[in-house]
């Protein structure tokens with residue numbers, strides 16, 4: 171499908187060439203936009219639990235290239251989401267619990283910060299609180315992942331254009347009595363407290379605070395994740411230089427911790443609908459790279475048997491925590507072939523910067 175659309179788009183270029191133009195058609199369309207989707211705790215089994223529950227289909231199947239990423243942190247075989255997020259966002263191994271810094275607490279620039287400094291629009295959409303480990307790794311630099319108020323303050327000072335998730339209390343009910351929502355409004359942000367308010371924003375900067383802390387799990391949360399991804403893309407794409415968007419399906423991990431395969435499958439399918447929103451845009455755009463991966467696997471999940479006609483499955487789990495196994499990487503669009511083979515989670519940053527044409 172992607173190939174078909176690409177050749178269709180080239181047709182006018184080829185015709186133009188026949189009329190004597192000397193400009194060669196673009197052989198490798200350059201990467202203008204990157205959408206990085208992280209399924210927290212999404213190992214291969216979690217992905218296949220979604221596939222099974224959905225009776226044998228996922229939007230993820232549209233990926234053109236697949237790889238594997240190792241996940242260990244600087245001090246643990248089993249990473250947590252802070253060190254895992256930091257490795258993906260900043261390209262360095264740090265200790266579990268640390269965000270956007272090396273093990274000796276030296277701040278390291280994130281993929282989102284590089285993109286913003288390069289003149290691109292940037293955004294994040296998550297189901298957890300915006301100050302939680304994975305999103306925090308992209309906009310903050312702190313020694314401890316529990317420093318929610320400090321992370322919110324750093325987010326409010328960052329160059330981010332669109333941030334949608336939970337964690338309202340860390341912006342508005344702070345021990346230092348600052349109201350970060352007010353200060354972001356003063357900087358020109360639209361502030362939305364519901365999906366209706368999110369959907370009403372057409373352009374500019376958007377802070378969506380949809381819950382005091384984390385949002386509810388699917389289906390109580392509704393279509394917040396895929397709808398917010400579509401909205402974020404719509405707003406960020408107004409910057410013709412390009413954009414960077416990070417999306418997290420935050421609670422696939424919670425289903426793994428709870429050893430609850432229905433919880434895992436529901437969250438996996440919600441995340442897959444967000445992947446679909448990204449792929450639908452990328453397919454039409456032609457200059458958008460979509461990368462889907464995880465920070466680690468959670469639960470040591472096994473599917474012992476299943477039925478693709480009824481969507482039922484029997485599962486077992488080996489732990490209530492994280493495991494150290496590599497996670498799958500799925501890629502689509504220009505540069506997707508870069509994400510094949512077995513590589514380390516610190517390799518995402520240099521690969522993405524190179525494709526954008528950003529010199530670190």
Ligand SMILES: [Zn+2]
Nearest residue numbers: 211423427468
């Ligand atoms: Zn976890």
